[in-house]
Amino acid sequence: MARIGLDAAPISQHRGRGVGALGGHLLAALLAGRGPHTFLLFAPEGSPEAGLAGRDGAEVRLRPAVRPGFSPAWLVDALRLDGQVRGARPDLFHAYFQWNLPLRRLPLPVVGHVYDLMPLAVEDIYLRRYGLPVGRKIKLYRAYLRHALRRVDRVIAISEHTKADLARLMGFPPDRVHAVPPAPAPGMAPPRDSGRPAALRARLGLPEGYLLYTGGFDYRKNVEVIVRAYAAAREKGIGLPLVLAGGTGGPYGQRIQALASNAPGVVLPGFVAEADLPALYAGARLALYPSLYEGFGLPVLDAMACGAPVACSDHPSLDEAAGGAALRLPADDEGAWAEAMLRAGGAEGHAGLRERGLRHAGRFSWERAAKETFDVYGKMTG
Numbered sequence: 001m002a003r004i005g006l007d008a009a010p011i012s013q014h015r016g017r018g019v020g021a022l023g024g025h026l027l028a029a030l031l032a033g034r035g036p037h038t039f040l041l042f043a044p045e046g047s048p049e050a051g052l053a054g055r056d057g058a059e060v061r062l063r064p065a066v067r068p069g070f071s072p073a074w075l076v077d078a079l080r081l082d083g084q085v086r087g088a089r090p091d092l093f094h095a096y097f098q099w100n101l102p103l104r105r106l107p108l109p110v111v112g113h114v115y116d117l118m119p120l121a122v123e124d125i126y127l128r129r130y131g132l133p134v135g136r137k138i139k140l141y142r143a144y145l146r147h148a149l150r151r152v153d154r155v156i157a158i159s160e161h162t163k164a165d166l167a168r169l170m171g172f173p174p175d176r177v178h179a180v181p182p183a184p185a186p187g188m189a190p191p192r193d194s195g196r197p198a199a200l201r202a203r204l205g206l207p208e209g210y211l212l213y214t215g216g217f218d219y220r221k222n223v224e225v226i227v228r229a230y231a232a233a234r235e236k237g238i239g240l241p242l243v244l245a246g247g248t249g250g251p252y253g254q255r256i257q258a259l260a261s262n263a264p265g266v267v268l269p270g271f272v273a274e275a276d277l278p279a280l281y282a283g284a285r286l287a288l289y290p291s292l293y294e295g296f297g298l299p300v301l302d303a304m305a306c307g308a309p310v311a312c313s314d315h316p317s318l319d320e321a322a323g324g325a326a327l328r329l330p331a332d333d334e335g336a337w338a339e340a341m342l343r344a345g346g347a348e349g350h351a352g353l354r355e356r357g358l359r360h361a362g363r364f365s366w367e368r369a370a371k372e373t374f375d376v377y378g379k380m381t382g
Contacts, residue, residue, distance in 0.1 A: 025182070033367060044064070218252055244267070
């Protein structure tokens with residue numbers, strides 16, 4: 001039996017997206033499958049995780065909430081967490097996100113969770129492809145991560161590709177890294193109510209059948225390629241709209257908004273609630289994911305789990321999410337993306353991708369992720 005300390009702040013800091021969603025699902029599975037173990041959660045005041053005290057075998061230590069990212073408040077929070085962990089002395093400590101790793105060596109075993117190697121792995125994209133003024137930030141993050149990784153005993157990586165990136169970019173020993181893949185979010189499945197997709201389409205003003213993108217708006221997402229490919233497909237007669245779902249408030253999102261404003265047939269419905277995503281995916285003739293880099297690429301798996309055929313880039317960071325169940329296309333080949341769209345609009349569509357995707361997505365579960373995480377804990381506590 002082990003008393004496991006876990007920093008729940010990243011779940012709160014990134015609530016509803018990325019590490020916030022994945023970390024929350026994994027924490028729920030860990031608590032459900034804890035067996036004889038207990039968890040000591042270091043949680044921000046006012047967060048849902050703070051309310052787990054005394055429930056599901058969890059103790060809670062609270063600290064003031066801070067925003068994510070490098071800042072004086074981030075440094076104060078890291079030192080405060082260090083003092084809390086030292087005072088509580090769990091049997092091991094799980095640092096839940098690569099931006100929140102310990103800054104000092106703790107007197108107990110530490111496992112760090114690494115979801116991706118951004119921005120280091122996409123330095124060329126940010127600095128050269130788009131000319132973003134983030135060079136100093138990348139240098140600072142590289143120095144921080146190199147320092148922090150020396151203070152952990154093992155790493156849980158979200159994918160084999162991230163494990164390889166840790167060795168390639170950080171020189172971290174591969175034999176101390178354990179790849180534990182995520183799973184589709186609970187509820188990501190073909191809707192049982194056949195009327196839900198039609199009701200969602202009516203609410204969003206969509207026709208029956210569309211092309212869909214849901215992967216967020218960051219420079220590495222490469223969305224402009226599918227917007228330009230769609231324009232080419234329109235010239236060849238495609239009748240399906242292209243739906244770019246998600247908030248577009250950031251600089252890259254605004255870039256895509258401007259591009260879409262001159263592209264007939266492109267629809268930007270804005271943020272779509274997670275509860276509506278299964279119906280949105282289920283109505284898609286083809287889900288598109290042209291990303292240039294991912295830690296894992298969970299939207300690919302979510303789309304498959306809900307019954308959507310998927311086309312994604314052939315970047316190796318998507319290999320595990322795609323398996324052999326997606327149409328793989330060169331990320332920047334607009335002609336190939338246009339052809340895939342045209343085929344989706346045809347009578348046969350992408351026959352077979354839906355069934356292959358459902359089978360592939362069914363191989364992943366949060367219960368499995370929790371079991372593999374407990375296996376890592378066991379290696380550290382004996």
